[in-house]
């Protein structure tokens with residue numbers, strides 16, 4: 495074995511070690527939303543050491559980090575991630591949830607999969623990219639928040655606003671959420687459905703049940719509303735991205751049995767296909783209820799826009815991610831838009847391509863959340879491969895031998 499090959503193996507071994515250590519370090523910060531608990535400070539230090547310029551700001555207890563490294567002219571790509579986690583109290587954990595303990599070849603801890611694992615893997619990939627001596631191009635941003643699992647009011651939304659204020663337009667954004675199903679890299683998300691909640695109030699007319707002709711029964715009206723909402727034909731749905739309306743509550747406050755109720759409150763949630771924007775959904779629902787309009791008030795809540803990134807002719811981020819996954823796993827990933835919303839929605843627009851690619855999501859938000867070390871190493875390899883495709887121009891046209 496040549497000296498160079500030996501050094502290469504040693505370097506790989508030490509880098510692989512680094513991703514495990516880094517994930518354990520990240521898990522130990524008790525960064526339950528919105529507290530960063532030192533996790534963002536630590537990332538800030540790591541990224542500065544790699545040559546990034548870091549801007550960290552806190553607003554309403556939410557801490558955000560925008561880190562930037564420029565290699566010269568070329569596209570702007572970003573990595574979007576969160577270090578906040580959902581609480582871990584209760585349940586029979588095999589290890590203390592903020593310990594990062596390794597059991598049976600897996601790292602246990604709250605956030606190990608969602609998504610401190612992705613953050614640690616991208617950090618390792620980033621180290622490899624920066625240490626590459628070949629000419630690099632473009633600018634790489636890290637966009638990290640401590641408010642993804644919560645209301646997401648002051649997290650990635652504020653980061654996206656700050657980038658816009660600075661006139662920065664991203665060409666692409668990789669989100670490190672756990673998207674894989676049975677094997678790392680088997681599924682990536684090239685979009686997400688949108689979500690919208692509503693509180694609907696129905697106003698009827700009270701009166702004696704024996705004289706219904708003088709009343710307007712709000713409970714009866716609510717049945718009509720449910721039927722209309724659940725029978726809307728969503729013309730822009732696609733087989734892989736369907737719209738559904740779910741009634742989440744109906745409340746008729748009536749305590750006597752001889753009174754027609756005048757009032758009903760209903761709540762519902764819509765998960766909608768990427769073919770729609772929230773304004774389209776509101777219009778379609780208003781249209782379905784148009785002739786009941788005088789009896790109804792709707793208050794819209796918690797809008798989360800849909801997004802979708804398809805293949806494109808030039809600089810196709812989706813293709814680069816698919817290829818990076820293939821290079822490492824030997825299979826192309828399935829494209830999906832399923833699941834809840836993600837912070838990808840704040841960065842996606844007609845110019846910015848957004849792709850989510852990360853470890854498996856089978857234990858996220860659960861007791862005993864964990865990530866097998868092999869999975870962590872695999873996602874690190876995929877990210878390393880991807881960063882080369884994004885920032886080393888010669889890597890794509892074959893003049894640099896892929897490793």
Ligand SMILES: [Zn+2]
Nearest residue numbers: 608609642671
């Ligand atoms: Zn997450």
